[in-house]
Amino acid sequence: MGKIKNLFSTVSSRQGSYSLAMTAVVIGIVVFINLIAGRLPSSLKQIDISTNNIYEITDTSRDLLKDLDKGVDFTVLAEKSSADERIRNFIEKYAALSSHINVEWIDPVLHPSALTEYEAESDTIVASCPDTEKTTTVSFQDIITYDEMSYYTTGSLTESEFDGEGQLTSAVNYVTTDVSKTIYTVSGHGESSLPSSVTDLMEKSSFTTEELNLMMASSIPEDCDLLLFYAPSADISEDELNLLTSYMEDGGNVFFIQGEDLTDMPNFSSLMETYGLQPSQGYIADMQRSYQGNYYYIFPLLSVSGDLAENIESQMVLLANAHGFTEGTPARDTITLTPFMTTSSNSYAVTEDGNTEEGSYILGAAATENDSRFTVISSSSMIDETITSQFTNIENLSLFMNAVTANFDDVENLSIEAKSLQLENNTMQYTGLIGIVAIVGIPVIFLIYGLWRWIKRRKA
Structure with missing residues (x-):
């Protein structure tokens, strides 16, 4: 026991214990932050960095939702985990802009009667307003559209547009107003x-x-x-x-x-x-x-x-x-x-x-x-x-x-x-020179710096 006590009484052992304790604290903080972040809604923890800004919501929609004084229900007839992630995230981001919008997902496979009840097909958003008793539907195919001509030229469908904001704003406006x-x-x-x-x-x-x-x-x-x-x-x-x-x-x-x-x-x-x-x-x-x-x-x-x-x-x-x-x-x-x-x-x-x-x-x-x-x-x-x-x-x-x-x-x-989903490629001039700098130049710089630090320590 004395030997063990003496082992932990040295300066190096105390420093090691301190480092171990600080490491445990940092790991605990990181785990805690991740647990909190995991419970945040997508509207807060996701940043739209896409070139076409499909998650960006215009002032037109924001003003409509800000002035919304009637309840609107979004009943999504789809299996949530398998639905397109872009549609899933956009619905959550859009609904977060108004406390009057309620979103409910219903899996039509587990609840097939829902399709009959709402008179709609799978992969559909049913927007309804209890105050006006008006209802309309938005299909996922109306949100993400495809270029049909691409099928005849390439044999596969190519995504062309994302119309999440346009479709949802139109649906909210339709079910909450009697003006036509x-x-x-x-x-x-x-x-x-x-x-x-x-x-x-x-x-x-x-x-x-x-x-x-x-x-x-x-x-x-x-x-x-x-x-x-x-x-x-x-x-x-x-x-x-x-x-x-x-x-x-x-x-x-x-x-x-x-x-x-x-x-x-x-x-x-x-x-x-x-x-x-x-x-x-x-x-x-x-x-x-x-x-x-x-x-x-x-x-x-x-x-x-x-x-x-x-x-x-x-x-x-x-x-x-x-x-x-x-x-x-x-x-x-x-x-x-x-x-x-x-x-x-x-x-x-x-x-x-x-x-x-x-x-x-x-x-x-x-x-x-x-x-x-x-x-x-x-x-x-x-x-x-x-x-x-x-x-x-x-x-x-x-x-x-x-x-x-x-x-x-x-x-x-x-x-x-709608927002275009066409891929935009970055164009750069003199890519050959840039490639040489990235592949050769940067590693050489780090190598020279490391060699200089090694020589300096050897002399010390």
């Missing part, structure tokens, strides 16, 4: 079909879209909240012009997206002039605000505020082959014209025969009279998918949806675009 709007898209004049990206955004804002052929209608339906012309290639008749005029004088809203030149469309031109817009001849070229020297691809100057300014951060909207307007005198003093997209002063209207006229041109405007609103955009490229899909950083669709919802006092633009 109907948009009639006009046909019969060679109009183009709305792109799927636009119809998807309209669905997210709970807009119902219907088609209306003015040639076959004796009147505009009473439930029409907005009448939309998308790139007509033929003029309206005198009777249709009178129908539109009466509709707008009674407080109706019309949205006109210009297609071909209005030169051969005198009735459309007459409608524009009534509200203070004089159509210009030819295409607009902007020598100052163009895309990489292509003067017919224009970045308009934006003058937006209020509803039109929602989610407009970069101020970058791109229009291709646009026609333009100059400001005239409205037919009535009660009409107020407000341009929200214009060119720079260094712009030209260029006709096919080469004639040019310099000036500043209106590319988008809204005219109001009492409760009526007439919105005009001078180019169909505003919502053309060949533009909006190629240039993902522009805000064409956001401004378009803002202009649509500006027609209604009780509707906000809650349509949120």
Whole structure:
């Protein structure tokens, strides 16, 4: 016993005991922190470092959830442990933003009657609000979408977009509000079909879209909240012009997206002039605000505020082959014209025969009279998918949806675009030199430093 006591009475043994005790304390602290961290929700312990920021939630959704005063139940009909981790984490992160959202997972394999009870399929989120008694569903396939064309080219499906925020925000808005709007898209004049990206955004804002052929209608339906012309290639008749005029004088809203030149469309031109817009001849070229020297691809100057300014951060909207307007005198003093997209002063209207006229041109405007609103955009490229899909950083669709919802006092633009899941590769120049430095240079530096430290100790 004396020998053992003497063994632990030396300086080295006391230092060793102290080190052992400190090591045990540190290990205990680490274990304790891990136990606490393991119980934290994913919304607190996960950081989104992905290039596409799929877990990022916009201010639009945050404001909606902050003002939420009704309970919303998310019933997820899926086996939780086998569900896609991205969907699982996003639901938890989204629900954490409001105490009014309750999430329950039900395994349809263990509880097959749940599918019948909720009238839904597996891998589905059922959103419901007890106060309004409204219910809607969001499929996992609507959250993570696939590029179907990749199957025909590669034989396998490739993930294309993650739409967790857009789908959940749309569902919450739908089940908690009784407001609904109907948009009639006009046909019969060679109009183009709305792109799927636009119809998807309209669905997210709970807009119902219907088609209306003015040639076959004796009147505009009473439930029409907005009448939309998308790139007509033929003029309206005198009777249709009178129908539109009466509709707008009674407080109706019309949205006109210009297609071909209005030169051969005198009735459309007459409608524009009534509200203070004089159509210009030819295409607009902007020598100052163009895309990489292509003067017919224009970045308009934006003058937006209020509803039109929602989610407009970069101020970058791109229009291709646009026609333009100059400001005239409205037919009535009660009409107020407000341009929200214009060119720079260094712009030209260029006709096919080469004639040019310099000036500043209106590319988008809204005219109001009492409760009526007439919105005009001078180019169909505003919502053309060949533009909006190629240039993902522009805000064409956001401004378009803002202009649509500006027609209604009780509707906000809650349509949120999906986030791309396409892989983005980092590109580096001179990778050969960098590779040599990383593989050879760094180890050599450590080797030299180690040799220097060894020689120094040997001399000491």
